[in-house]
Amino acid sequence: NAGVMQNPRHLVRRRGQEARLRCSPMKGHSHVYWYRQLPEEGLKFMVYLQKENIIDESGMPKERFSAEFPKEGPSILRIQQVVRGDSAAYFCASSPPSLSTDTQYFGPGTRLTVL
């Protein structure tokens, strides 16, 4: 059973470009979470999605950031018009569709560098 997969592992963008980060949850998992880790800091929650629904986006910046988890395919975190401050590691986690969402399984992360 493959773990949570994220691609690309490393992404370099120039200011003003768009960044698209992909996350494929573990097989059978229908809950996806995105976190951002700035240098020397812990992970900060961004958004929680279930298939075709955004459940909690309280950690998402109001502008330029969006996320989706379509019925088919991976979850996508999209950052438009990137700025240097967006440089960070972005982690995706997934959990199974049980009543208790207590355990999240993390992917290896995408490290975004904005030049």
Add this chain to the structure above:
Amino acid sequence: AQSVTQLDSQVPVFEEAPVELRCNYSSSVSVYLFWYVQYPNQGLQLLLKYLSGSTLVKGINGFEAEFNKSQTSFHLRKPSVHISDTAEYFCAVSDYDTNAGKSTFGDGTTLTVKP
């Protein structure tokens, strides 16, 4: 709202010495508690978790943690560390609410094991 405080940002120890990484949390509701380890340029790996029951939780790699409700702490311990334990360690908390899957993380503790 929840918060997690990891009391030590860096912990240097010698190989085969015991270690304790401290974590305090605050929450207005019942919580789940977690410790994760992150090796350089990798994702997070779950070390152990407290959901309910026995307050002493044993995890992988010889780590254990004790939940202390009165002190709102969840300190991580290992009786004898190895060089390979050098990594970043994160304490995290998530709501007991079945609809709240997001976790709040501490800023991390860098454990450096010296020969």
